[in-house]
Amino acid sequence: MTSYEPFGARLRHAMDERGPLCVGIDPHASLLAEWGLNDDVAGLERFSRTVVEAMADRVAVLKPQSAFFERFGSRGLAVLETCVQEARAAGALVVMDAKRGDIGSTMAAYAEAFLRKDAPLFSDALTVSPYLGYGSLSPAVTLARESGAGLFVLALTSNPEGGEVQHAVRADGRNVGATMLAHLAAENAGEEPLGSFGAVVGATLGDLSSYGLDINGPLLAPGIGAQGATPADLPGVFGAAVRNVVPNVSRGVLRHGPDVGALRASAERFAEEIRAAVAAG
Numbered sequence: 519m520t521s522y523e524p525f526g527a528r529l530r531h532a533m534d535e536r537g538p539l540c541v542g543i544d545p546h547a548s549l550l551a552e553w554g555l556n557d558d559v560a561g562l563e564r565f566s567r568t569v570v571e572a573m574a575d576r577v578a579v580l581k582p583q584s585a586f587f588e589r590f591g592s593r594g595l596a597v598l599e600t601c602v603q604e605a606r607a608a609g610a611l612v613v614m615d616a617k618r619g620d621i622g623s624t625m626a627a628y629a630e631a632f633l634r635k636d637a638p639l640f641s642d643a644l645t646v647s648p649y650l651g652y653g654s655l656s657p658a659v660t661l662a663r664e665s666g667a668g669l670f671v672l673a674l675t676s677n678p679e680g681g682e683v684q685h686a687v688r689a690d691g692r693n694v695g696a697t698m699l700a701h702l703a704a705e706n707a708g709e710e711p712l713g714s715f716g717a718v719v720g721a722t723l724g725d726l727s728s729y730g731l732d733i734n735g736p737l738l739a740p741g742i743g744a745q746g747a748t749p750a751d752l753p754g755v756f757g758a759a760v761r762n763v764v765p766n767v768s769r770g771v772l773r774h775g776p777d778v779g780a781l782r783a784s785a786e787r788f789a790e791e792i793r794a795a796v797a798a799g
């Protein structure tokens with residue numbers, strides 16, 4: 519079996535070199551209109567190409583939101599393939615935000631689609647949902663290890679509705695979100711400089727110091743910008759784990775397009791605010 523440098527190590531290196539910002543590629547119909555593009559495959563392609571051109575040589579991570587490509591069917595998926603391949607070729611790590619989750623045998627097929635090294639949509643990491651039971655993700659964990667890829671497991675999501683599931687308390691007294699974090703800590707045990715199995719933890723959630731965020735893996739933090747959180751919130755939410763946070767901004771940056779310079783300037787402002795917040799925290 520070929521062995522590849524693990525995602526966690528590649529991510530740590532990229533964060534050290536470029537800073538931790540992750541820019542989302544979310545071609546909302548409303549953004550296509552604001553950019554003067556049609557809500558069609560040509561508009562989708564122009565949008566995603568522009569974001570890749572503006573960002574892939576400077577930010578650590580790009581996160582395409584698969585849903586916005588899937589809505590155009592097979593032609594949208596072809597655009598997504600190109601987007602992933604061009605972003606990776608230009609030096610960004612790609613986290614595919616597809617939030618896949620199913621029973622183990624079907625999960626294995628999802629893993630093949632995104633984590634098999636020669637798959638057309640191969641990505642450096644994939645977001646997955648553990649809400650069919652953490653163990654249902656095991657085919658993805660296995661294939662990610664084999665391919666040097668990573669996973670981001672939904673633990674404490676940024677949306678207000680997430681709490682009814684993720685804060686539910688189990689018979690052992692631990693809540694569901696904390697249980698997912700504990701699984702990830704076990705997955706990453708002993709890995710250096712950083713494990714490859716991350717959690718999605720919203721930047722919108724307030725103080726999470728009672729949760730075990732020290733999973734020795736990355737914490738993908740959506741919610742900054744359009745959902746109301748700011749870079750200055752990060753230390754208060756993540757405490758000492760802030761060093762492992764990959765803050766995601768999608769609409770907050772994308773609304774400055776289609777001008778490449780304006781997109782870059784916006785991402786640089788977020789990156790600077792994140793640097794300052796992490797240094798102060």
Ligand SMILES: O=c1ccn([C@@H]2O[C@H](COP(=O)(O)O)[C@@H](O)[C@H]2O)c(=O)[nH]1
Nearest residue numbers: 583675676677740743744745767768769
């Ligand atoms: O808990 C979660 C998990 C994923 N997301 C995704 O992140 C981006 C956020 O976009 P913004 O425009 O910056 O609000 C989007 O793709 C979500 O599906 C999340 O928001 N929260």
